Amino acid sequence: ELVEDPEVIERLHEIFGSRGRNMPMNNLRQAQVPQGASRIAQMPGTAPGLMCPIGDKVIFAVPGVPYEMKEMIEGTVIPELRRRAGDTGVIRSRTIRTWGHSESGIAEMLADRLDELDRTGTATIAFLASGIEGLKVRVTAKADTAELADAVVAAEVDEVAKILADYVFTTEDQTMEEVVLNLLRERGLTLGLAESLTGGLIASRLVSIPGASDVLQGSVVSYASSVKFDVLGVPVGPVVSDDAVRAMSEGACRVLNADVGIAVTGVAGPDEQEGIPVGTVFMATTLDGVTETSMAKFPFNREQSRQFTVITVLDHLRRRLLAR
Amino acid sequence: ELVEDPEVIERLHEIFGSRGRNMPMNNLRQAQVPQGASRIAQMPGTAPGLMCPIGDKVIFAVPGVPYEMKEMIEGTVIPELRRRAGDTGVIRSRTIRTWGHSESGIAEMLADRLDELDRTGTATIAFLASGIEGLKVRVTAKADTAELADAVVAAEVDEVAKILADYVFTTEDQTMEEVVLNLLRERGLTLGLAESLTGGLIASRLVSIPGASDVLQGSVVSYASSVKFDVLGVPVGPVVSDDAVRAMSEGACRVLNADVGIAVTGVAGPDEQEGIPVGTVFMATTLDGVTETSMAKFPFNREQSRQFTVITVLDHLRRRLLAR
Numbered sequence: 001e002l003v004e005d006p007e008v009i010e011r012l013h014e015i016f017g018s019r020g021r022n023m024p025m026n027n028l029r030q031a032q033v034p035q036g037a038s039r040i041a042q043m044p045g046t047a048p049g050l051m052c053p054i055g056d057k058v059i060f061a062v063p064g065v066p067y068e069m070k071e072m073i074e075g076t077v078i079p080e081l082r083r084r085a086g087d088t089g090v091i092r093s094r095t096i097r098t099w100g101h102s103e104s105g106i107a108e109m110l111a112d113r114l115d116e117l118d119r120t121g122t123a124t125i126a127f128l129a130s131g132i133e134g135l136k137v138r139v140t141a142k143a144d145t146a147e148l149a150d151a152v153v154a155a156e157v158d159e160v161a162k163i164l165a166d167y168v169f170t171t172e173d174q175t176m177e178e179v180v181l182n183l184l185r186e187r188g189l190t191l192g193l194a195e196s197l198t199g200g201l202i203a204s205r206l207v208s209i210p211g212a213s214d215v216l217q218g219s220v221v222s223y224a225s226s227v228k229f230d231v232l233g234v235p236v237g238p239v240v241s242d243d244a245v246r247a248m249s250e251g252a253c254r255v256l257n258a259d260v261g262i263a264v265t266g267v268a269g270p271d272e273q274e275g276i277p278v279g280t281v282f283m284a285t286t287l288d289g290v291t292e293t294s295m296a297k298f299p300f301n302r303e304q305s306r307q308f309t310v311i312t313v314l315d316h317l318r319r320r321l322l323a324r
Numbered sequence: 325e326l327v328e329d330p331e332v333i334e335r336l337h338e339i340f341g342s343r344g345r346n347m348p349m350n351n352l353r354q355a356q357v358p359q360g361a362s363r364i365a366q367m368p369g370t371a372p373g374l375m376c377p378i379g380d381k382v383i384f385a386v387p388g389v390p391y392e393m394k395e396m397i398e399g400t401v402i403p404e405l406r407r408r409a410g411d412t413g414v415i416r417s418r419t420i421r422t423w424g425h426s427e428s429g430i431a432e433m434l435a436d437r438l439d440e441l442d443r444t445g446t447a448t449i450a451f452l453a454s455g456i457e458g459l460k461v462r463v464t465a466k467a468d469t470a471e472l473a474d475a476v477v478a479a480e481v482d483e484v485a486k487i488l489a490d491y492v493f494t495t496e497d498q499t500m501e502e503v504v505l506n507l508l509r510e511r512g513l514t515l516g517l518a519e520s521l522t523g524g525l526i527a528s529r530l531v532s533i534p535g536a537s538d539v540l541q542g543s544v545v546s547y548a549s550s551v552k553f554d555v556l557g558v559p560v561g562p563v564v565s566d567d568a569v570r571a572m573s574e575g576a577c578r579v580l581n582a583d584v585g586i587a588v589t590g591v592a593g594p595d596e597q598e599g600i601p602v603g604t605v606f607m608a609t610t611l612d613g614v615t616e617t618s619m620a621k622f623p624f625n626r627e628q629s630r631q632f633t634v635i636t637v638l639d640h641l642r643r644r645l646l647a648r
Contacts, residue, residue: 015623016426026428045453046428065453102340104350104370129369129389193545199531200524203545207523208627210594218551221517221527221543223536227580231542231555256551270534299339300368303532304391 002032005039008048015046042075044068051080058084091142092149094157097134098167099176099315103127106135109163123156132205132307134169134176169318176314177205183321184215184260192258193219194232194248196239197266197281202310217256222248228265231255240265240276246291249284261286262317264309268302279305283313287320326356329363332372339370366399368392375404382408415466416473418481421458422491423500423639427451430459433487447480456529456631458493458500493642500638501529507645508539508584516582517543518556518572520563521590521605526634541580546572552589555579564589564600570615573608585610586641588633592626603629607637611644 008031016023030047033039040049040062047063049072058080062072098106107114107127117123123141130136139156143149161168169179184191193202193216203219206212220231228234232251234244248263266281267273279300284293296312298305332355340347354371357363364373364386371387373396382404386396422430431438431451441447447465454460463480467473485492493503508515517526517540527543530536544555552558556575558568572587590605591597603624608617620636622629 024426024429024432026432027426030428046426102348102351102370104354105348108348108350190548195524198528199536199540200519200527200543200545203524203547204522204528204630207547207592208630210592210626212523213547216523217548218555219524219543219545219547220555221524221545223527223531223543224514224541224580227542230581231544231579255555256548257554268531268534302534306528306532 001035003035005031005033005048008033008039008043011043012046040072040076042071044071049076051076089142089144090146090149091140092146092153093138093140094153094171095173096137096139096157096161096164096168097170097173097176098137098164099134099169099311101135101167103129103135106137106164106167110137110160113160113163117156123152125156125160131304132176132311134311137164166319166322169315175205175209176311176318178209180314180318180321181206181209181212181215183318185211187321187324189215189259190217190257191215191260191262192217192252192256194228194252194261194263195219195221196223196228196248196264197268198264198306198309199223201306202262202264202314205310217258220252220255238274240267240274240280240282242282242293242295245282245284246293249286249291249293253286260317261291262313264313266305266309268305281305281309283309283316285313285317285320287317287324292316292320325359327359329355329357329372332357332363332367335367336370364396364400366395368395373400375400413466413468414470414473415464416470416477417462417464418477418495419497420461420463420481420485420488420492421494421497421500422461422488423458423493423635425459425491427453427459430461430488430491434461434484437484437487441480447476449480449484455628456500456635458635461488490643490646493639499529499533500635500642502533504638504642504645505530505533505536505539507642509535511645511648513539513583514541514581515539515584515586516541516576516580518552518576518585518587519543519545520547520552520572520588521592522588522630522633523547525630526586526588526638529634541582544576544579562598564591564598564604564606566606566617566619569606569608570617573610573615577610584641585615586637588637590629590633592629605629605633607633607640609637609641609644611641611648616640616644 012027037050037052040051045065045068050061052059060077062069123139126138128136139153141149141152157171161171169176195202200221206216222228222232225239228239229236232248234247245263245265249261253261263284267276267278269278272278279298281296284291298308336351358376361374361376364375369389369392374385376383384401386393447463450462452460463477465473465476481495485495493500519526524545530540546552546556549563552563553560556572558571569587569589573585577585587608591600591602593602603622605620608615622632
């Protein structure tokens with residue numbers, strides 16, 4: 001038998017009201033809950049999740065929208081299943097993120113350490129190439145208590161981070177954007193961007209981080225050449241070049257009134273541009289009045305080239321800030 | 325027994341060479357292929373996939389990097405398994421994308437049609453709320469031949485699109501960005517953006533589409549208030565307001581030398597700003613010298629608010645271009 005859950009109705013009115021939309025009568029059916037069932041605490045959308053005990057078994061019902069489902073699975077379903085299973089062993093992981101070396105290269109650096117762990121079985125290490133998130137190295141251990149598992153993982157993270165040295169940009173699972181924003185904030189520096197190839201991707205990644213406004217002044221997304229010339233003051237000439245990216249980075253500092261500049265220009269494809277092949281990228285960083293540039297060629301598709309460009313140019317700035 | 329695949333070695337040298345990195349010796353092991361196995365045609369990264377026939381069975385081995393795995397599964401594994409299973413029935417789908425109405429609201433509009441399909445069994449309809457991609461309505465049919473299945477799907481797509489009218493922005497599975505870029509290109513109009521809340525997300529979504537450079541001049545990501553005042557010419561005053569977003573949109577047209585403007589400002593959180601609550605968004609579009617504005621409040625997290633803002637403001641421009 002179905003009963004109406006007044007909390008769900010309240011939440012529905014709240015969601016539709018705040019979006020200025022009328023609630024279709026259809027949605028009221030979402031508030032009908034089987035008798036004896038309880039609502040899963042998480043409810044990020046309009047659909048509630050349900051936990052229905054049947055004897056010593058339990059049926060979970062979660063909505064199909066992926067992010068709603070995931071929040072409920074992680075917040076309620078898995079902890080509840082572990083509790084019911086009487087699972088006492090605790091598995092803990094931490095992720096180190098690296099940039100500047102291939103997955104095989106990182107594995108080669110860690111070869112002795114991996115052999116050692118195979119022998120002792122204290123922890124396991126897994127690699128995952130994650131595009132703009134970097135190349136991840138995950139350390140996992142299982143123990144009787146969370147404290148014990150955490151201690152094993154922490155010791156192993158230290159060991160691995162020492163071996164990988166400055167390829168490591170975080171042992172706290174931060175993104176490259178967070179790491180660079182924190183370094184800039186600690187030094188009281190503001191950041192301005194000039195983005196052609198990446199078309200706003202660097203800025204939009206940075207603003208995803210709460211508190212970005214302390215550091216980020218803004219970005220001039222200069223997709224058309226005329227915007228590079230007129231707004232950023234790039235000298236009229238080839239726009240996919242070392243000279244252009246240098247002028248863009250210095251222009252970003254000037255126009256956006258920022259201490260530090262980052263600029264990117266390149267050929268996204270599908271066609272070559274000014275005789276320069278698809279995948280060619282010029283990057284620049286301006287710090288303390290000095291602009292450094294570099295060039296790369298990424299053999300990936302349009303979207304992957306952009307992602308690699310974002311993390312690569314941010315990593316340049318990170319290394320400069322640390323070496324300052 | 326393992327044999328060396330010279331094509332894989334060639335590909336590895338190509339990938340490392342073009343990125344200016346040295347290839348670790350470790351990578352050469354990726355070229356070792358079991359005798360009798362063949363390489364899966366797709367190879368987006370450095371790791372090959374394998375197809376190993378054992379009697380009338382087959383073992384597939386694919387790499388763990390998600391996008392590499394997916395390309396091989398879709399390009400080779402599934403077609404090969406279907407061929408081996410002698411599967412002759414053909415399933416085809418097409419997706420209609422909508423914006424401006426909730427999932428339940430769309431379902432209510434289609435209630436009669438859904439009843440009809442339940443009775444006849446000719447096709448099925450599924451809904452998927454997909455954030456920045458819109459609310460998707462997928463029509464699926466199975467038939468003996470691809471031509472037959474395509475015809476059933478096409479007829480049903482027409483039927484559904486007629487019912488949903490101007491909530492539909494594509495029946496060809498295009499993104500809102502593609503639809504708006506195409507409308508602008510057909511009319512010979514260029515576009516300039518001024519983004520505060522979205523921080524470059526609108527621009528970076530637009531440049532993901534090949535050929536965006538015909539239309540998009542650029543974006544002024546004016547995250548700091550000073551950039552709104554100094555670069556875009558917004559009058560000094562509250563920056564999350566109808567007046568500010570209007571000045572931003574007109575400023576984008578002027579500074580970026582564009583025919584059409586889009587602007588967005590709002591409060592991303594975590595804290596309220598100028599007394600305005602988190603989730604409040606002001607949007608503007610400038611077309612033929614006329615600027616229209618609107619306000620919304622999204623009860624979502626930071627990232628979802630941004631996504632809803634992007635598709636909502638692009639939809640405003642779409643409707644204005646169609647009504648022009």
